[in-house]
Amino acid sequence: MRSSTQTPRSGGGGERFNPRTTQKDIALAAGVSQAAVSLVLNKSETPSVPDATRARILKFAGEMGYQPHHPARMLRRARTMALACVVPDITNPFYPGLVRGVQSVAAPAGYDVLMFDTDGREEGEARAVSWLLQGRADGVVGTFFHLRVPQLSTLAGQSVPIVRLESRYKAAGDLPIDSVYIDNAEASAAMTRYLIERGHRRIAMILAEVGPSRQRALGYAAVMRAAGLVPDVVTDSRYSEESGARAMSEILARGRDRPTAVFCANDMLAIGAMVSARSAGLSVPDDIAIAGFDDIPAAKLLGLTTVRQPEFDLGALAARTLLERLQPGGLNSRGQSRELKFEVMTRSSA
Amino acid sequence: MRSSTQTPRSGGGGERFNPRTTQKDIALAAGVSQAAVSLVLNKSETPSVPDATRARILKFAGEMGYQPHHPARMLRRARTMALACVVPDITNPFYPGLVRGVQSVAAPAGYDVLMFDTDGREEGEARAVSWLLQGRADGVVGTFFHLRVPQLSTLAGQSVPIVRLESRYKAAGDLPIDSVYIDNAEASAAMTRYLIERGHRRIAMILAEVGPSRQRALGYAAVMRAAGLVPDVVTDSRYSEESGARAMSEILARGRDRPTAVFCANDMLAIGAMVSARSAGLSVPDDIAIAGFDDIPAAKLLGLTTVRQPEFDLGALAARTLLERLQPGGLNSRGQSRELKFEVMTRSSA
DNA sequence: TTCCATTAGTAATACGTATAATTAAAAGAG
DNA sequence: CTCTTTTAATTATACGTATTACTAATGGAA
Numbered sequence: 001m002r003s004s005t006q007t008p009r010s011g012g013g014g015e016r017f018n019p020r021t022t023q024k025d026i027a028l029a030a031g032v033s034q035a036a037v038s039l040v041l042n043k044s045e046t047p048s049v050p051d052a053t054r055a056r057i058l059k060f061a062g063e064m065g066y067q068p069h070h071p072a073r074m075l076r077r078a079r080t081m082a083l084a085c086v087v088p089d090i091t092n093p094f095y096p097g098l099v100r101g102v103q104s105v106a107a108p109a110g111y112d113v114l115m116f117d118t119d120g121r122e123e124g125e126a127r128a129v130s131w132l133l134q135g136r137a138d139g140v141v142g143t144f145f146h147l148r149v150p151q152l153s154t155l156a157g158q159s160v161p162i163v164r165l166e167s168r169y170k171a172a173g174d175l176p177i178d179s180v181y182i183d184n185a186e187a188s189a190a191m192t193r194y195l196i197e198r199g200h201r202r203i204a205m206i207l208a209e210v211g212p213s214r215q216r217a218l219g220y221a222a223v224m225r226a227a228g229l230v231p232d233v234v235t236d237s238r239y240s241e242e243s244g245a246r247a248m249s250e251i252l253a254r255g256r257d258r259p260t261a262v263f264c265a266n267d268m269l270a271i272g273a274m275v276s277a278r279s280a281g282l283s284v285p286d287d288i289a290i291a292g293f294d295d296i297p298a299a300k301l302l303g304l305t306t307v308r309q310p311e312f313d314l315g316a317l318a319a320r321t322l323l324e325r326l327q328p329g330g331l332n333s334r335g336q337s338r339e340l341k342f343e344v345m346t347r348s349s350a
Numbered sequence: 351m352r353s354s355t356q357t358p359r360s361g362g363g364g365e366r367f368n369p370r371t372t373q374k375d376i377a378l379a380a381g382v383s384q385a386a387v388s389l390v391l392n393k394s395e396t397p398s399v400p401d402a403t404r405a406r407i408l409k410f411a412g413e414m415g416y417q418p419h420h421p422a423r424m425l426r427r428a429r430t431m432a433l434a435c436v437v438p439d440i441t442n443p444f445y446p447g448l449v450r451g452v453q454s455v456a457a458p459a460g461y462d463v464l465m466f467d468t469d470g471r472e473e474g475e476a477r478a479v480s481w482l483l484q485g486r487a488d489g490v491v492g493t494f495f496h497l498r499v500p501q502l503s504t505l506a507g508q509s510v511p512i513v514r515l516e517s518r519y520k521a522a523g524d525l526p527i528d529s530v531y532i533d534n535a536e537a538s539a540a541m542t543r544y545l546i547e548r549g550h551r552r553i554a555m556i557l558a559e560v561g562p563s564r565q566r567a568l569g570y571a572a573v574m575r576a577a578g579l580v581p582d583v584v585t586d587s588r589y590s591e592e593s594g595a596r597a598m599s600e601i602l603a604r605g606r607d608r609p610t611a612v613f614c615a616n617d618m619l620a621i622g623a624m625v626s627a628r629s630a631g632l633s634v635p636d637d638i639a640i641a642g643f644d645d646i647p648a649a650k651l652l653g654l655t656t657v658r659q660p661e662f663d664l665g666a667l668a669a670r671t672l673l674e675r676l677q678p679g680g681l682n683s684r685g686q687s688r689e690l691k692f693e694v695m696t697r698s699s700a
Numbered sequence: 701t702t703c704c705a706t707t708a709g710t711a712a713t714a715c716g717t718a719t720a721a722t723t724a725a726a727a728g729a730g
Numbered sequence: 731c732t733c734t735t736t737t738a739a740t741t742a743t744a745c746g747t748a749t750t751a752c753t754a755a756t757g758g759a760a
Contacts, residue, residue: 016507016524016525017507017508017509017681018507018508020485020508020746022745022746022747023746023747024746032709032710033709033710033711034710034746034747035709035710035711035712035748035749036708036709036710038746038747038748038749039709039748039749042747042748047707047708048707048708048709049708049709050707050708050709053708053709065483065504067480067483067484067485068484068746068747069425069484069485069745069746069747070484070485070486071421071424071425071430071485071745071746072425072715072745072746072747072748073746073747073748074421074424074425074715075419075421075422075424075425075714075715075716075717075745075746075747076714076715076746076747076748076749077715077747077748078715080421090446090449090450091446091450093443096440096441096446099440100440100441103467112464112486113465114462114464115463115465117453130417133415133417134417134418134419134420135370135417135419135420135421136420136462154415157367157368158367158368158370159367271651275651297648298647298648298651301621301625301648301651301652302651302652331367370716372715372716372717373716373717374716382739382740383739383740383741384716384717384740385717385718385719385739385740385741385742386738386739386740388716388717388718388719389718389719389739392717392718397737397738398737398738398739399738399739400737400738400739403738403739418716418717419715419716419717421715421716422715422716422717422718422745423716423717423718424745425715425716425717425744425745425746425747426716426717426718426719426744426745427717427718427745428745
């Protein structure tokens, strides 16, 4: 019999790292089989294990600091207990808000939240999909600017439910792809009406190339035309401060017949526009009014008039929808599209 | 022989979900063993597999849309290819910045980034540790307000390297626990000197109970005393806007002999303080000057004088440190403490 | 005594992958 | 023609867990 000291397999080179405690180790210590350990650790009632043995196993598990090995569990249970959030840009404070909403529902249900940043580009979204195809999450909350249902169907076809953050109602399909949204066109229309009420006639809109800009532009243009005004749209590439500043400079470069109000497709653009206008020596809102979309935390601080999108609630609703899908049989129903309400937040910038 | 249609095991109940393609499926299709498939897919040169077979395997893998099963890989390789970020509060924009820094290094190296929110409470930090003990990440970048090295050593003892975000130089220990920091006491001293230079004599400081407040208070108090002034500290519970507003109300309630400047332990507190001062009818900086710490994006927009902490670079440095640790033999060296430089950003609020 | 039910477990297997150990066949050396 | 080497693979195993199917021992009923 070899020496029975407690150092299982520490190499000769001064290793000071303990190997992880497994169910096998506990089984050995308690003189039972690994299966017995697994039963005791997982089931609250174990008919086949008497209380004495049960207690012994639990005692050793505690003493040896047992922690279940997550990767092994994922493999065995075919469940990762994780939900993924696919977002275009974590830097945009709208998305951390969304993620918190997801977390607020996921955490109590025992789910982790993973984040994947697509950078708003098609290639990034494609990478997100193949990343998810590797079985990393049980469900996805995602903002996809480029991919449509066909490209997402590979994922949904692998029984990974998806909830998209959309900009309008989406008809149901066969696959477990749901959506949550606020009516972006109507929200945009409401903001445009507000600006017109405030007496503005020349109202420009700054858009980005992708994402919800299309719906937001639709509502704006409809109201403008209905009021006998001419829509005036400037499109820059991204939803960033830089894009907003650039678009605003372009607008200001027009000189005297420039608009009296600028409605930006999101708050990041609006902040960029504000900074640009101020550094051109203009006062907001006296010389030029500015409005945004999303109501990120900074909007309140800056007095930015904007459309409040309930990002936390959208995230929470999306997560709840996913959890329903993950119940037994939850994958069989058709896609749902769930609407939440927006609110026009009137502040000092318009 | 049973029917050999391509529908492996679709239940009778109208299932429309494909099972995932595994190496075994490819092996079957290509008429080789699973091991051959694994070799071809993982090694760029396979002496034992001729080019023809290799090509056939790759062709089938492509056609069948093979994606490696991440959980199985984690189990087999004993590597998760993920780094964890443990943060007190994702809502504080300092931390998304840190996370982006981590991602900027992790992603090119093939690592995912997981986020865990401790809510700044000891219990949350403990939960983070046991979560990590389940083998979910290969390394950790963490901000721990409560846990000290002994509590973290279980993790480090499991060969999970840790990089702490610290507020000062930390002496090396035996375990693979490193730290990155800016000299918080010195940064705080610099800001205090700046406020004194600007003519302030009655300077208060708003602190939170935990975290870097101690070091920041130290630098402030030292400079105040050296200038023959009396340190004046108000401590609230958290690093939040609400705490800042509450502390500021308390200060303003003092009436006429209130301070002329308030230095807040971070920007969230400072923003709360600003809002509170303004809603009390005071002008910033004319009636009361306000300074913060961190330089979150909103600080620039609001004109908040603050200490710039290079959060992105801190995250990137932390991630690089982890990746070094994850190289073979990287766990054997002693803990390092790496310093980055701060900068006092003077804006309109002070 | 024989049979069955209960008690208290254990052995075996599967999840998908990576890799070490092994082998069968073909090619070349002597 | 035999022996060795190379080629082209295969088989077996392990990672840690969960679960199904099985078994050995005991106790009581008929």
